[in-house]
Structures are given as structure tokens and as C-alpha cells.
Amino acid sequence: MGLREIRELARMRMSPEAWEHVMGAAESRATFRRNQRAFGRFLFRQRIFHDVTDPDTSVELFGRRLATPAFVAPIGSFSLIAEKADSQVAEGAGRAGTMLFVSHAAKPSVREWAEATSAPIVFIAYLNRGKEDALRCVRLAESLGFAAVGITMDTIQPVKVGDRVPLSTKDGKPRKGHPASAKDIEWLKQETSLPLVVKGIMGAEDARIAVNAGADAVVVSNHGGRILDFNRAAIEALPEVVAAVGSKVPVLLDSGIRSGGDIVKALALGAKAVLVGRPIAWGVGAAGVEGVQRVMELLSEEIRRVLIMTGTGSIREVTNSILIHEPVAGNGLS
Numbered sequence: 581m582g583l584r585e586i587r588e589l590a591r592m593r594m595s596p597e598a599w600e601h602v603m604g605a606a607e608s609r610a611t612f613r614r615n616q617r618a619f620g621r622f623l624f625r626q627r628i629f630h631d632v633t634d635p636d637t638s639v640e641l642f643g644r645r646l647a648t649p650a651f652v653a654p655i656g657s658f659s660l661i662a663e664k665a666d667s668q669v670a671e672g673a674g675r676a677g678t679m680l681f682v683s684h685a686a687k688p689s690v691r692e693w694a695e696a697t698s699a700p701i702v703f704i705a706y707l708n709r710g711k712e713d714a715l716r717c718v719r720l721a722e723s724l725g726f727a728a729v730g731i732t733m734d735t736i737q738p739v740k741v742g743d744r745v746p747l748s749t750k751d752g753k754p755r756k757g758h759p760a761s762a763k764d765i766e767w768l769k770q771e772t773s774l775p776l777v778v779k780g781i782m783g784a785e786d787a788r789i790a791v792n793a794g795a796d797a798v799v800v801s802n803h804g805g806r807i808l809d810f811n812r813a814a815i816e817a818l819p820e821v822v823a824a825v826g827s828k829v830p831v832l833l834d835s836g837i838r839s840g841g842d843i844v845k846a847l848a849l850g851a852k853a854v855l856v857g858r859p860i861a862w863g864v865g866a867a868g869v870e871g872v873q874r875v876m877e878l879l880s881e882e883i884r885r886v887l888i889m890t891g892t893g894s895i896r897e898v899t900n901s902i903l904i905h906e907p908v909a910g911n912g913l914s
């Protein structure tokens with residue numbers, strides 16, 4: 581079963597409200613569409629005379645070795661899909677040998693996440709839930725051996741689904757925006773010994789501010805097109821972020837990843853790894869743990885094919901030289 585079929589199965593099995601929430605994007609959906617289409621501008625340079633047959637798809641981040649550079653993005657509302665969706669995603673991530681980013685907004689506690697998975701976990705705070713609560717979770721994450729912690733900082737305006745601001749899954753109240761400040765990064769950096777990730781960066785200036793304030797990694801992300809309509813695609817913002825801070829910290833990317841080819845393109849443009857959002861939600865909505873595992877398997881199979889067809893022996897060897905930049909858009913799935 582391919583990703584399209586998994587998506588269609590999820591659409592049939594999920595409640596219309598959950599589907600609308602997961603697929604929701606701000607206003608006209610221009611950012612959402614652009615996130616995916618922008619990958620279509622990059623083509624691969626095919627190479628056949630080489631001996632690459634079994635490329636190494638593993639990566640290392642925060643001292644952990646992962647089987648794949650496709651990680652699970654933090655999604656606060658998996659529980660809208662199914663009661664057990666969070667723990668199913670956690671188990672699927674463990675089986676796939678990937679890294680699990682978990683959201684402060686999600687139902688499970690920090691301890692429940694740790695119990696539900698064998699995957700290295702990154703706890704991603706929302707400071708609108710209060711600094712005290714963020715710190716309590718970060719301390720617990722430390723004591724439970726999480727790989728890193730972080731803050732999502734692009735929600736200075738709340739997420740929008742169409743023209744509506746969704747209710748919080750934790751307290752049922754409408755979400756509010758929260759200002760982003762370098763001081764908050766400095767504060768959390770002082771409070772934790774774990775690597776600190778800042779998510780929601782879309783340009784060189786913000787990337788520099790985050791890294792100067794103590795970020796140990798940044799995630800180039802426009803929140804899957806859920807906040808600012810007519811934002812740039814994340815893949816379009818990636819090169820300038822890599823040029824600004826890529827020699828200092830690992831740069832991750834999410835928003836619009838729908839295939840292994842998209843992942844290899846992001847790596848070729850300087851990302852260390854990517855986070856996958858909605859496809860994981862489709863996987864769990866379609867078939868629980870197995871669905872998540874299948875999505876991860878599909879992405880890995882596609883990564884391997886691209887590496888072989890470009891003569892690239894490992895993720896480490898992926899460089900910009902395997903890409904041709906073409907001004908034609910369209911990567912199919914929306």
C-alpha cells in the first residue's frame with residue numbers, strides 16, 4: 581500500500597472532524613500547497629555506473645543513531661484521530677528505529693510517552709502552557725533519558741484551520757498566540773543539560789537569533805502551513821538557514837514531506853534530518869501501529885531507491901551535487 585492509499589484509508593476511517601483538523605491549513609491553504617509543490621523544483625541527477633547497492637540510511641543526532649533520517653513530528657492532537665493514537669505512534673516510531681518528537685499539547689504525560697516507546701524522544705514545549713509547566717516537563721524528560729528538548733516558537737499567532745482557531749485538546753479552550761523571545765531560549769538553555777531545539781524558523785535572521793541565544797538545533801518549519809497564509813515553503817527557506825547557522829548546529833526541516841525523494845532533497849540542501857507530520861497521522865488513522873510503521877517503511881524504501889539511483893552510498897554522502905534545480909512545480913500529493 582502506498583502513501584496515497586494510506587491517506588485515503590485514513591480519510592475513510594477517521595471522523596470528518598478529525599480529518600478536517602489534521603488536513604487543516606491557514607485560510608487559502610497557499611502555504612500548505614506550496615510546501616509540497618516546492619519540492620518539484622528539484623530534480624535528481626541520475627548516476628548508474630557505480631557499485632552502490634545497499635546504501636546506509638542511518639543518521640546520528642544528539643548522540644543517538646537512528647535507522648532513518650525521517651523522524652516523527654510533534655502533533656498535539658493525535659488523540660482526535662483515535663483514543664490510543666498517541667501510544668500507537670510512539671510504538672510505531674520505536675519499531676521503525678526513528679526519533680519521536682512529542683508535543684506539550686498532546687494527551688500523554690512525559691512519563692507516558694517514555695513508557696510507550698523504545699524510540700529516542702524529543703520533548704517539544706509550547707510556552708503558552710506556562711514556563712513552569714514547560715520546566716516541569718523538561719526536568720522529567722531529563723530524568724527519563726530523553727534525547728533532547730525544545731520549544732515551538734512560531735505560534736506567536738495561533739494555528740488556524742481554514743478561518744477557525746481550533747480548540748485545545750487539553751482544556752477545550754481556543755488556542756492563543758504566544759510571543760517568541762530569544763530570552764526564553766536563553767532561559768531554557770540555562771535550565772537544562774539536554775540539547776535544545778527551536779522549531780518554527782523560516783529565515784536566516786531568526787535562525788541566527790535562535791542559535792546565538794543557545795539553540796543546539798533548529799527546525800525549519802512553517803507548521804505545515806497552519807499559521808501564516810502565503811508563507812514561503814519550508815524547503816525554500818532551508819538554504820538560507822543552512823548558510824546562516826548550518827556550520828554551527830544541525831538544521832532539521834519539516835512541512836510538506838510526502839516521499840523519500842522529498843527527504844533526500846532536503847538533505848541535499850543541507851538538512852540533517854526531517855520531521856514528518858500529516859503522513860504519520862494518516863498512518864495511525866488508517867491502521868494504528870502498523871500504519872505508522874508502513875509509512876516509515878515506505879519513506880525508507882524510497883530513500884534507498886533515490887540513493888542507489890544517484891550513486892550515493894550513505895546519507896552522509898548526500899550533497900547538493902545530486903540535485904538539479906528546475907523551475908517546474910508539483911510533487912503530486914496534497
Ligand SMILES: Cc1cc2nc3c(=O)[nH]c(=O)nc-3n(C[C@H](O)[C@H](O)[C@H](O)COP(=O)(O)O)c2cc1C
Nearest residue numbers: 602653654655656683732803804834835836857858
Ligand atoms: C494536526 C496537527 C497538529 C500539530 N500539532 C503540533 C504541536 O502540538 N506542536 C508543534 O510543534 N507542531 C505541531 N504541528 C506541526 C507539525 O509538528 C509539523 O510542523 C507539520 O505537521 C509538518 O508539516 P506536514 O504535516 O506537511 O509534514 C501539528 C501539525 C498538525 C497537522
